[in-house]
Amino acid sequence: MNFSKLVAVLICAAAVSACTTTGETGNPTAATQTTGSSGNESSGNLPARPSILKVDSVDACKLLTADHMSQIGVEVATPRQMSLVDGQQSPGCRYTGTGGFGYTVGAVTHKGVSYWIEGDGNVESKVIKIADFGAVEITLKGTDNFDCSVSIDVADGQQLMVSYIPSTTTESQKGQSVLCGNAEKAAGFALATLKTLK
Numbered sequence: 780m781n782f783s784k785l786v787a788v789l790i791c792a793a794a795v796s797a798c799t800t801t802g803e804t805g806n807p808t809a810a811t812q813t814t815g816s817s818g819n820e821s822s823g824n825l826p827a828r829p830s831i832l833k834v835d836s837v838d839a840c841k842l843l844t845a846d847h848m849s850q851i852g853v854e855v856a857t858p859r860q861m862s863l864v865d866g867q868q869s870p871g872c873r874y875t876g877t878g879g880f881g882y883t884v885g886a887v888t889h890k891g892v893s894y895w896i897e898g899d900g901n902v903e904s905k906v907i908k909i910a911d912f913g914a915v916e917i918t919l920k921g922t923d924n925f926d927c928s929v930s931i932d933v934a935d936g937q938q939l940m941v942s943y944i945p946s947t948t949t950e951s952q953k954g955q956s957v958l959c960g961n962a963e964k965a966a967g968f969a970l971a972t973l974k975t976l977k
Contacts, residue, residue: 824896824906825892825893825896825906825913825915825932826906826908826912826913827913828912828913828932828933828934829911829912830974831933831934831935832933832934832939832970832973832974833888833933833934833937834886834887834888834933834934834937834938834939834973835886835888835937837870837886837973837976838858838870838872839858839870839871839872839884839885839886839969840856840857840858840872840884841972841976842872842884842939842968842969842972842973843856843872843874843882843884843965843968843969843972844968844972847965847968847972848874850964850968851874851876851882851961851964851965851968852876852880853874853875853876853881853882854875854876854877855874855875856872856873856874857872857873857874857875858870858871858872859871859872859873859883861883861885863885863887863940864887864889864890864894864938864940865889865890865894867889867890869885869886869887869888869889869940870885870886871883871884871885871886871940872884872885874965878946879946879947880943880944880945880946881943881944882941882942882943882944882961882962882965883940883941883942883944884939884940884941884965884969885939885940885941885942886937886939886940887930887937887938887939887940888936888937889936890936890938891932891934891935891936891937891938892913892914892915892930892931892932892938894938895915895917895930896915901919901920902917902918902919902920903917903918903919903920904916904917907929907963909929909931909963909966909967909970910967910970910971912931912932912933912970913931913932914929914930914931914932914966915929915930915932916928916929916959916962916963917929917930918955918959925958926942926943926944926945926958927942927943927955927958927959927961927962928940928941928942928943928962929941929942929959929962929963929966931966931969931970933970933973939966939969939970939973941962941965941966941969942962943958943959943961943962943965945958
C-alpha cells in the first residue's frame with residue numbers, strides 16, 4: 780500500500796460529508812475474521828467468492844432499503860461520484876442521519892479488493908466475511924475513532940465499498956470496533972440487496 784491508499788481512505792471519510800447524485804434505498808449479516816484461501820483476485824487469503832455480483836450499473840442509493848435505513852438510523856440518501864480507490868471516480872451514495880454521522884456506499888469497478896491487502900501503507904487491512912463473501916475491513920493506522928470502511932469482494936476487479944463515518948461531536952468516545960461494527964452491518968444490508976438485483 781502507498782500514499783494513494785492513505786488518500787483513498789481519507790477520501791472515504793470525506794465522502795460522507797462531501798461527495799454528489801439522487802437516491803433512495805437494501806439485509807445484514809455478521810462479519811467475522813477469516814483466513815480462507817481464494818481462487819479470485821491475486822490475494823491468497825480471501826475466502827472463495829460464492830458468486831459473481833457485478834456492480835457496473837448498480838445504483839448505490841438503492842442498496843439500502845427504507846427498512847435498512849431505519850435500522851442504522853439514516854434518513855437521506857444522496858447520489859454522489861466518489862474518489863474511493865486510486866483517486867478514480869466511482870458512483871456511490873451518501874446516507875446521512877441526524878447528529879452528523881453517516882455512511883457511504885460505493886460501486887468500485889476499476890480495482891478489486893486485493894488492492895487493500897497487497898503491500899504496506901498507512902491503512903490497516905483485515906480480511907473478514909460479510910455473509911458468505913470475503914471482504915476487507917479498512918482503517919487508518921494510529922486512529923481509534925476516525926472511521927471504518929468495509930470492501931466486499933463481489934467480482935474480479937470490482938468491490939462494493941461501505942464506510943461509516945461517526946459524528947465528531949456525539950461519537951468521539953466510541954472505539955474502532957464500534958465504528959467497524961456499524962460499517963459491517965450496513966455492508967451486510969447492501970450486499971443482501973445487491974444479491975436480489977442480479
